[in-house]
Amino acid sequence: MKLSNAFSILFDLRYSVQAAFMPTIREILHSPSLLLHPTALSRFFMSKVWIAFGDGVDENGRDVKKHLITPNAYGVVLDIGAGHGHTVNYLDQNRVTKYVALEPNTLMHSHIRSIANAAGFTEADSTLLILSCGAEDTTSILSSLSSPIHEPPVDTLISILTMCTIPSPQTTMTALVNDVLKPGGQLLFYEHVLSPKADVAWWQRVWTPVWKMAFDGCRLDRPSHLWVEEMQAGDGEESMWGKSEVWGKEGEEEENLFWHRAGRMVKWAV
Numbered sequence: 001m002k003l004s005n006a007f008s009i010l011f012d013l014r015y016s017v018q019a020a021f022m023p024t025i026r027e028i029l030h031s032p033s034l035l036l037h038p039t040a041l042s043r044f045f046m047s048k049v050w051i052a053f054g055d056g057v058d059e060n061g062r063d064v065k066k067h068l069i070t071p072n073a074y075g076v077v078l079d080i081g082a083g084h085g086h087t088v089n090y091l092d093q094n095r096v097t098k099y100v101a102l103e104p105n106t107l108m109h110s111h112i113r114s115i116a117n118a119a120g121f122t123e124a125d126s127t128l129l130i131l132s133c134g135a136e137d138t139t140s141i142l143s144s145l146s147s148p149i150h151e152p153p154v155d156t157l158i159s160i161l162t163m164c165t166i167p168s169p170q171t172t173m174t175a176l177v178n179d180v181l182k183p184g185g186q187l188l189f190y191e192h193v194l195s196p197k198a199d200v201a202w203w204q205r206v207w208t209p210v211w212k213m214a215f216d217g218c219r220l221d222r223p224s225h226l227w228v229e230e231m232q233a234g235d236g237e238e239s240m241w242g243k244s245e246v247w248g249k250e251g252e253e254e255e256n257l258f259w260h261r262a263g264r265m266v267k268w269a270v
């Protein structure tokens with residue numbers, strides 16, 4: 001791998017520190033007890049990072065998301081790790097009945113609300129629901145959607161650049177698909193993943209410990225697309241998916257530390 005590609009990540013790291021370091025120091029001076037709460041500290045830092053990066057990252061993935069989300073998302077849509085809620089801008093209001101933005105970083109909720117409201121989804125008419133639990137908390141998700149036991153409520157589950165961050169992604173995604181996604185429902189994802197090129201993967205592993213400090217646990221070394229493809233239903237003998245399609249990002253160089261895969265996976269209907 002060219003060294004210029006391997007070290008290009010330093011620009012992003014420097015930019016993230018520039019955007020979030022001073023506000024975080026000010027916040028610590030204001031509430032020193034934050035130092036005793038590493039999760040809250042990391043979320044505060046990430047909230048400032050995402051103000052600097054969110055729009056650019058959305059712009060960068062716009063073509064893939066238009067192709068992935070707009071023609072496919074329907075019914076009740078659960079967006080895990082919604083960030084500022086950029087996904088809502090790709091939803092077709094004629095086909096989507098409710099946008100459920102799950103985002104444990106509550107400092108991002110006001111952004112979600114304003115982007116969703118501008119796109120026509122509001123809490124007042126129940127077309128918008130913002131959840132502050134983690135994606136692993138399927139019990140809270142189901143109770144927030146008032147779902148009767150054994151009746152998964154979600155038609156479309158979306159993960160945009162989130163499987164890189166959530167703890168135990170294989171267990172969490174399997175639980176979400178099993179318990180929260182309806183039979184015949186779909187998972188749409190767009191993620192940066194572990195590269196199949198050994199030298200790129202080596203650099204992704206080298207940078208992950210530093211990167212995850214700045215980006216609230218985000219890892220560069222997860223083969224999330226493979227985990228999703230290999231997901232198995234119930235007793236673990238059959239594939240979870242009746243239909244699956246995974247593709248890359250047009251024009252993306254192979255020597256990219258942020259190598260993306262997008263996919264549409266349809267759960268078996270019973």
Ligand SMILES: C[S@@+](CC[C@H](N)C(=O)[O-])C[C@H]1O[C@@H](n2cnc3c(N)ncnc32)[C@H](O)[C@@H]1O
Binds near residue numbers: 103104134166167
């Ligand atoms: C890189 S951002 C992506 C945001 C958004 N999906 C987008 O594409 O603009 C990852 C998001 O995952 C959220 N996150 C972190 N831990 C999570 C968890 N356990 N469950 C769900 N989301 C989580 C972070 O707060 C962050 O907003």
